[in-house]
Amino acid sequence: MDPIGVERVQPVPWAEGDFWLLRRQNSPETPGRLGGPETVGAIGHWERAWQGAEVWEAGWGTLPEFQGGGLAAAAARRLISVVREERGRGGHPAVHAFPEVARAASNGGCRKAGCTLLGQPDLAYPKGNPIRSDDWYVDPRGPARSEGDW
Template identity: 40%
Template structure:
């Protein structure tokens, strides 16, 4: 099967429905489980504010040629080890996993970050127990810096791999 063709489209208010579709026990098993409706609405507002505030970018992943929204990818700003960095995350709906969509979307988002991001480093912190997301990092050009204790969601620590891209190189 040839690699999936995708396009990234900026996050809009209409993407709340997509955010709800990825908020399932299966999709969120490596990050503490599904969020409450209140948490989901807060996340959606943050995503809408990323671009206007300059804190990051959020995208829906659109499968081509169908034009179907099949996931999310984006990055936001955080402090990590005393440095202001960007952190990337992604979700691909179960019926579309295993086709290279997440890796293609992560590569496209890294390239967008190279053009737009305010900070030098872009990190991803997938759980060490999530081989698929760790593979996406490798395929998207991130370098593995090692394991770390990572807090996500707030109040929940997990052992993660710390992957990084230097956006200036």
């Protein structure tokens, strides 16, 4: 049984009309900073220099009314699949996510998405705001997991 649609998570490219989602994710009721039939959050990846190499950094947020049902982890697994395809076309050899250490749900999503915890670097997010983060890692060159392995 999948009451909130985890099995139907489908990433779609960011579009000009999606700014409302960014505003909503940065509202007081959404604990975080920062389409399809129903938008429940956002996930993305971008290039970043990390420890002397170019890697993909991933980040996501789920709207409050959809949190806690595994949607972020499902979206992260889909994103890793997309990055794995990009890797086949010359993409970067690593995907990292850097949630704040205190964000148990975000860190749980990384774990459920198949990421490996590498450490706790001191970063700044947003720029100028020091935070302690967990460094979660996935090697997109590795074999894809079947849905049952997650």
